[in-house]
Amino acid sequence: METNVEPGDQAGVEPGNGRGVEHRLSAEKLAVGYDQREIIHDLSVRIPTGKITVVVGANACGKSTLLKALARLLKPSRGAVLLDGKSIQQTPTRQVATKLGLLPQSPTAPEGITVADLVGRGRYPRQGWIRQWTRGDDAAIADAMTSTDVLEIADRPIDELSGGQRQRVWIAMALAQETDILLLDEPTTFLDLTHQFEVLDLLVDLNKRDDRTIVLVLHDLNQACRFGxxxxxxxxxAIVAEGNPSEVITEEVVQDVFGLAVKIIPDPVAGTPMVVPIGRHTTRADQVSRSSVNTAAKALAASAAANGICRPTDR
Incomplete structure (x- = not known):
């Protein structure tokens, strides 16, 4: 029976674990769109293997579209997405699912499904006519749920969870899939600041522990610089710039991509670029101006009182 396993995929790999080989993901002259409207134009990119890549940009710039194309959810009108040098469109679905996992922006779950059952679905790509459920599957699910802090709510229905809890469960399902490449579209959505950093720290742990290639879309530029x-x-x-955070996040690039005037300073904790928006009403000069106005008003009021002049409202 054909197993769709490439030569070398099993070398030094525990059965069911596809991370023994570093899989490669890239796109060449990619064009993708929806309903005759092209969103991505002739885009070429090579995702660094074993690194954390963060895609940033303004709303509707094509970030999520790129991620969906890389995950084979969208078919290119031109060009190709390559997984290990082969067209991902021509690679069997189950084989793709054992190498590459995706957490979309707004996933939906069957009504009434519990946390444990949903996380367990991350193991489905590794099941087949011959290979059935094993202790390794149970261990992968337990590890994913422990890592995302959802083990204590394993028996609860997804429908009863808060937005933040639900997001962590979806991340656990993606982790249970145990793929060498993990794509996440805005994984910190609905999370408070504490859980945002817990999720991002978790992704760094996974990257360091397994050399897992991680690609995620983030809106927060400072988090992108810290964790990418x-x-x-x-x-x-189109891609405006790519590379090390210090090379990409410059005042000129942020102005071009977001249309926002900023100052870039070193992050006092991480030393990475830190984006400080200038804005129109929150500058230091604005605060000084307000202070001067307040001081002048107080001086005028004191002078009027000293001269016995009554204000109109006091008459």
Whole structure:
């Protein structure tokens, strides 16, 4: 029986664990869109293997579209996505699912399904006519649920959870899939600041422990700089800049991509670039101006009182 396993995939790998080989993901002259409208235009990119790549850009710039194309959810109108040098569109679905996992932006779960059952679905790509459920599957699910702090709510229905809890359960399902490449579209959505950092720290742990290739879309540029090894900045369906955070996140690039005037300073904790928006009403000069106005008003009021002049409202 054909197993769709490439030569070398089993070398030094525990059965069911596909992370023994570092799989490669790239795109060449990619064009993708929806309903005759092209979103991504002739985009070529090579995802660094074993690194954390963060895709940033303004809303509707093509970040999520790129992620879906890389995950084979969207078929390119031109160009190709390559997984290990082969067209991902021509690779069997189950084989793709054992190498590459995706957490979309707004996943939906069957009504009434429990946390444990949903996380367990991450193991489905590794089941087959011959290979049935094993202790290794149970261990992978337990590890994923422990890592995302959802083990204590394993028996609860997804429908009863808060947005933050639900998001962590979806991440646990993606982790249970145990793929060498993990794509996440805005994984910190609905999470408070504490859980945002817990999720991002978790992704760093997974990257360091397994050399897992991780690609995620983030809106927070400071988090992108802190946690990303490699940044891709997009605008209008094209890549404006990519590379180390210090090379990508500059005042000029942020102005170009987001249309926002900023100052870039070193992050006092991580030393990575830190983006400080200038804005129109929160500058130091604005605060000084307000202080001067307040001081002048107080001086005028004191002078009027000293001269016995009554205000109109006091008459």
């Amino acid at each position: 090894d490699h940044l891709i900045a997009m605008k209008d369906g």
